[in-house]
Amino acid sequence: MKPKKAWLISFNGKSYAGGVERVVYYLDEYLHSRGIETKLIDEEYLIHHTLFGRLFNQLFRYRHFKKRKMIYLARYTSALLWLTRKQGRVVISQGESVPFFPADVAFLHGSYHCMEVAYGRTAPGLSRMAALQQRACKMAKLVVAVAAQVKEDLVNYYHTAADKIVVLNNCVDTTKFHPFGKKDTTRRTLLFVGRMEGPKGMDVLLKLAPVIEQSAEWQLLIACNHSPNSAAFKGLAHTTVKEGLLIDNIGPEAYGLADMLILPSRFEGFELVVIEALAAGIPVIGNPVGAIQELSKRPFPGVYLLREKDRETPDTGTLAYFDDILGTFRSTIDPETLHRKVAAEFGIERYFEQLDTILGPLFFRTNEKNGAPSER
Numbered sequence: 001m002k003p004k005k006a007w008l009i010s011f012n013g014k015s016y017a018g019g020v021e022r023v024v025y026y027l028d029e030y031l032h033s034r035g036i037e038t039k040l041i042d043e044e045y046l047i048h049h050t051l052f053g054r055l056f057n058q059l060f061r062y063r064h065f066k067k068r069k070m071i072y073l074a075r076y077t078s079a080l081l082w083l084t085r086k087q088g089r090v091v092i093s094q095g096e097s098v099p100f101f102p103a104d105v106a107f108l109h110g111s112y113h114c115m116e117v118a119y120g121r122t123a124p125g126l127s128r129m130a131a132l133q134q135r136a137c138k139m140a141k142l143v144v145a146v147a148a149q150v151k152e153d154l155v156n157y158y159h160t161a162a163d164k165i166v167v168l169n170n171c172v173d174t175t176k177f178h179p180f181g182k183k184d185t186t187r188r189t190l191l192f193v194g195r196m197e198g199p200k201g202m203d204v205l206l207k208l209a210p211v212i213e214q215s216a217e218w219q220l221l222i223a224c225n226h227s228p229n230s231a232a233f234k235g236l237a238h239t240t241v242k243e244g245l246l247i248d249n250i251g252p253e254a255y256g257l258a259d260m261l262i263l264p265s266r267f268e269g270f271e272l273v274v275i276e277a278l279a280a281g282i283p284v285i286g287n288p289v290g291a292i293q294e295l296s297k298r299p300f301p302g303v304y305l306l307r308e309k310d311r312e313t314p315d316t317g318t319l320a321y322f323d324d325i326l327g328t329f330r331s332t333i334d335p336e337t338l339h340r341k342v343a344a345e346f347g348i349e350r351y352f353e354q355l356d357t358i359l360g361p362l363f364f365r366t367n368e369k370n371g372a373p374s375e376r
Contacts, residue, residue: 004363005037007081009093009103011073013042016247019170019272020094020109023146026171026348027092027107030355036363041080043073050080074099074132090362093140096133104362106140108133110269110290111153118267118289119199126157134158144168144358146270147294166358169294171351172275174343176247179281179335180256187219187238190322191258191282193250193273194265196222196229201264201287204306206232208262208314209239218319223254255280259326264311265289278302279342281335283325287311301333301341 008014014024024040031038047057056076059065065072078100081091093103096112113130121127126134137143137160145151145167154160190212194200205222212218219238223245224230230241245253255261261277261284268290275291277284283302286292295303304325310318333341344350 004088004090005039006031006090006092006363007039007041009041009077009091009097011043011046011070011094011097013044014040019269022272023107023109023170024094026351027355029348030352030359033352034356034360034363041077046073046076046080052076068128070096071128071132073097074136077101090359092359093136096129096136099132099135099139101139103136103140105142105144105359106136107144107146108137108150108154108269109146110150110267111157113157114153115267130157134160140164142166142358146170147290149290149293150269168351168354168358169291169346170270170272170275171348172272172279172342172346173247174279174339174347177251177255177276177279178339180252182256182259187217188259188322188326189219189221189257191221191223191254191261191277192263193223193254193261193276194263196224196227199266201262201266202229204262204264204311204314208318209233209236211314211316211318213238215316215319218322221254221257223250251276251280255282258282260285260322262286262306263292264306268292270294274303275342275346279339279346281338283329285322285325300345302329302338304329 008024008027010020010024012018012021014028015021016025028038047053059072060069074097078098081098081101091098091103092105094107095109098106112133113126116127116130137154137158143154143160143165145154145165146169148167151165151167154165155162192205196202209220212220213236222233222239222241224241224243226243230243233239233241242253255277260282261273263271263273263284263286265287266289270291274284274295283304284292285304285306288296288305292303296305307321310321
């Protein structure tokens with residue numbers, strides 16, 4: 001029998017650039033490692049390599065369609081899948097990208113509705129995007145949620161059947177993120193990695209930076225893509241902004257210089273920066289969302305929660321709290337041990353093993369005794 005082929009639906013493609021793109025990258029690597037051919041359906045493919053793509057793209061010149069670009073791309077992709085349906089193809093989608101076609105597997109990185117509420121939405125009911133995501137979950141044969149909270153949100157707000165949702169945390173490349181042997185300095189370094197915007201906790205950083213400016217023991221390091229908001233920290237002697245770091249240099253240039261990572265986001269799915277920091281042997285502190293919430297419940301070493309006062313009105317007591325956390329962390333686990341623990345639970349090898357269990361049956365017959373895939 002001819003091997004099945006996987007169609008990976010991801011409008012932003014695959015890369016190391018962002019969370020979803022990196023998940024698709026690892027999915028592609030996994031499938032190739034198992035001898036499965038893949039086809040990536042991204043925005044570039046839809047626009048330039050499908051029959052109506054160029055014509056469809058002309059719609060986005062108009063404001064109405066441009067504002068709803070993702071909605072129309074999702075509809076177009078669903079139609080394309082119906083028109084090209086055939087045996088031997090497994091469709092693996094991301095989020096709300098395929099709301100009108102029964103994808104074999106849909107990876108959900110967070111509830112769009114819960115994200116909107118966390119960002120301040122007060123209107124009743126679901127937004128257009130949330131409703132689209134709800135339908136994608138309903139249509140998919142299997143839903144993979146990146147965190148237990150994501151599964152709970154999909155059940156509670158989208159009424160997705162719990163028995164068709166499995167939880168698979170994201171993974172980290174522990175060959176790129178590992179303890180770098182931080183040099184002794186006169187100041188401890190608090191690191192933030194991510195977009196400099198309100199939902200990621202920009203307000204907390206703006207309150208915390210002046211406190212750190214008055215400290216003789218702490219400094220703040222911000223690693224981000226280019227952002228006009230970086231100007232807000234100009235002139236601060238103990239705050240440094242590094243822009244444009246990539247996966248190949250963010251380890252030594254950011255994590256390798258840090259004593260602790262702070263993540264004051266309002267909403268997350270299962271953010272990669274947390275397991276990257278832990279793999280680098282440094283503790284993480286943040287709001288009870290995403291990976292921090294999930295790992296603090298287990299509990300996983302090196303994960304701590306921000307107190308409410310540290311988010312609202314940080315002061316010298318906040319830095320003293322950070323000192324206490326570092327003391328506790330360093331007395332309970334060393335960076336190399338933490339790295340090995342992260343590799344065992346979130347490393348790429350472990351991730352591929354879990355994908356064997358989840359995706360393997362779609363491509364291979366399995367050995368009933370051990371669940372290992374065997375070729376058809």
